[in-house]
Amino acid sequence: MNQHDLDVLDEIQRRVLWLATRIVDAANHDRDTGDGVKVGGHQASSASLVTAMTALWFAHLDAEDRVAVKPHASPVFHAVQYLLGNLDRSYLPKLRARGGLQSYPSRTKDPDGVDFSTGSVGLGAAAPLFAAVTRRYVDAHFGERPHARFIAIIGDAELDEGNIWEAVADPATTGLGNVMWLVDFNRQSLDRVVPGVRINQWRGQFEAAGWHVVEVKYGRRLAEAYERPGGAALRDWIDLMPNEQYQSLFGLAGPALRKQFLDGAPAEVAAFVADIPDDELGPLVTDLGGHDLAAMLDAYAQCDAVTDRPSVVFAYTVKGWGLPIAGNPRNHSALLTTEQVDTLRAAHGLTRDTEWDRLDPASPAGIRAGERREALSRAPRERSLGVTVPETTKVRVNKPVSTQEVFGRVLVDLARDPKVAPYLVTTAPDVATSTNLAGFINKTGVFAPTEQRSWTEDRMLRWTETPAGQHIELGISEMNLFLLLGQLGLSWDLSGQPLLPVGTVYDPFVLRGLDAFLYGTYSGSRFVVAGTPSGITLAPEGGAHQSTITASVGLELPGVTFCEPAYAGSLDWLLCDALGQIAGGAALAATAAPAEDGAYYFRLSTRPIDQAPFEAARARIGDAVLRRQVVAGAYRLVDAHEAYPQLADAPVVQLAASGAVLPEVLAAAAELAEEGVAAHVVDVTSLDRLYRAWQRTLRQGVRTATVPSVPGALRSAFADRVPVVTVHDAASHAMAWLGSALGAPAVPLGVDEFGQSGSVGELYELHDLLPGSIVNAALAALSLR
Secondary structure (H helix, E strand, C coil), X not given: CCHHHHHHHHHHHHHHHHXXXXXXXXXXXXXXXXXXXXXXXXXXXXXXXXXXXXXXXXXXXXXXXXXECCHHHHHHHHHHHHHCCCCCHHHHHHECCCCCECCCCCCCCCCCCCCCCCCCCCHHHHHHHHHHHHHHHHHHHHCCCCCCCEEEEEEHHHHHCHHHXXXXXXXXHCCCCCEEEEEEECCECCCCECCCCCHHHHHHHHHHCCCEEEEECECHHHHHHHCCCCHHHHHHHHHHCCHHHHHHHHHCCHHHHHHHHHCCCCHHHHHHHCCCCXXXXXXXXXXXXXXXXXXXXXHHHHHHHXXXXXXXXXXXXXXXXXXXXXXXXXXXXXXXXXXXXXXXHHHCCCCCCCCXXXXXXXXXXXXXXXXXXXXXXXXXXXXXXXXXXXXXXXXXXXXXXXXXXXXHHHHHHHHCCCCCHHHEEEEEECCCHHHCCHHHHHHHCEECCCCCCCCCCCCCCCCCEECCCCEEEECCCHHHHHHHHHHHCCHHHHCCCCCEEEEEECHHHHHHHHHHHHHHHHCCCCCEEEECCCCCCCHHHCHHHCCCCHHHHHHHCCCEEEECCCCHHHHHHHHHHHHHHHHHCCCCCCCCCCCCCCEEEEECCCCCECCHHHHHHHHHHCHHHHHHHHHHCEEEEECHHHHCHHHCCCCEEEEEECHHHHHHHHHHHHHHHHCCCEEEEEEECCHHHHHHHHHHHHHHHHHHCXXXXXXXXXXXXXXXXXXXXXXXXXXXXXXXCHHHHHCCCEEEECCCCCCCCCCHHHHHXXXXXXXXXXXXXXXXXXXXX
């Protein structure tokens, strides 16, 4: 790139710096929030990336490239998008305002086309890596898409996050030559200037994982100075100088800077800089590569040239570059004063009337911006898969069976459907066989970029690894599982190919990946995950492997529909419905609010249970109505008045339960009948859908000052307003709200302590889940009327 082009980019980066700074300033000083709470922003953290991001968007990226932007650099991103014409001017003063620009880049909330949500540090960094894994899979199965680079811009402090290294080390992420991480190596964290520079450690870790490492440490002025006689001593001194001492130089000028710089320096260094004027010494010794446009573009080119592995660029920067707070140890959340902003505005040749202007379209900088807007424009993506998932696979069982086993059967049956099968892709963190994916793997194979020779033969599991395989195996990292599921669920946008992603994980370890689970759903991703086995029903495994609060997590996570079926037929319907919803694309555009049904979380069990009660309900209600009720969240498994007509005038109680505890609940209902109590049994297949239906009616009533109605799903399953007992192999509070929803006394039973090893019966006794305890709870509920 010639000097003229660099001068044009320099003009653009100056405007980017100004706009990013002013966006934060306006949010804090121009807008009265009325609540006294600081709006905040990150002017210094944004400024350190102005050069790197200007070079990317105005000279390097192609339309197909996808970029994750460091959370605190969102003002720079929005400034760039504004100059490219992708953001309306009205948004610029609305950072962190309702309906305005988000605090951190958001796929679903920002108006200017964010590729990856960022905010929970470390996750935005890893997301492009798994998006590249997804692209490799899509290319292998559906033909190569246009070449795309997947780029993450991250802060150096993010490298302290453990999930970064889990992602880097996973075998599924090796060999991705279209991945580049750009580390803003400003050597400051939120609280301080980092005392030790860990570049050698991090370089070694990346190289050990097979990454290509590039360091951009010095700008052109320093590089040229190093080539002069005596320059080697200058370089050695800057390399050896304590980070705190070097960072302090940015707040100094003139003789004070010279004195600080030479404190402890060898005589050769003092001699080398003796003839350099004070006003030139500061710009020379603080000339970092991360603020040199040519050096950054050269680093990007080096990464492009390495196509057999991911690349990472360490760009040495200063936090607060170009601002009066540059290098200040406490500048992380510091705000420029109004006077400092006024001075900066004048220094950039702007006035109050012109401060929000775009670049003059007739100027070289404006022409470059227009050209780049055209070069980076993208056609809209199609979310719908264009195929119809059947409502049922018609799974039938004649013996007791677990939901985990049925889950595997349904997937295998769907893999036989020629319209649906090509789009199914499964993944698991080294638990594929123990979560019943073996049948699917036997039919479709394991995905590998190149065909791998199998050295053993296993008649039970054919672990054939080829580019045609449809299962992506991960190492033991639940964070990686949810990060990959999140990107598979966004493949319609990031790779131009909708998929039907399904993941499995031991249910207790959903919590290990919870941050990444939340990240995926916040980003609008759609996938199915099965947590199995679950609860104390996994009795011999002991407390470490017995999940208790995961049902609450599924219920409370926005953008997630939680399902906990007990029977094969209901699981079949619910899983087919979930995949059908995903295939239909009835979720979120990149800027839309999350739909009610986003991701789907199935909590399953290895406990075989008798299917006869469900088949009896099916015969009584009929498939069409029963399926509708199952998908809506609940149905009456046993109608006491029909099952026990002699109890027509008896006291009535309702027993509501989910999942593996239904046999105990049915036994309790029979005991209650013997005692003269009519007990309806309600199988709650989706607490989530029931709760949302109830909340919708309540909110409607609140907002319109009207009496809330009872939603249809609750009305059909709980026809009588009578006392209720909730029974759940999970924390008791997860279902306790049903009492309020029904306006009836409630006694919740569940697991509210850590489990221990034992038989199912022993642990159910310990937590009051046996029929006798349920009967007593029902009598207690009746006494509360």
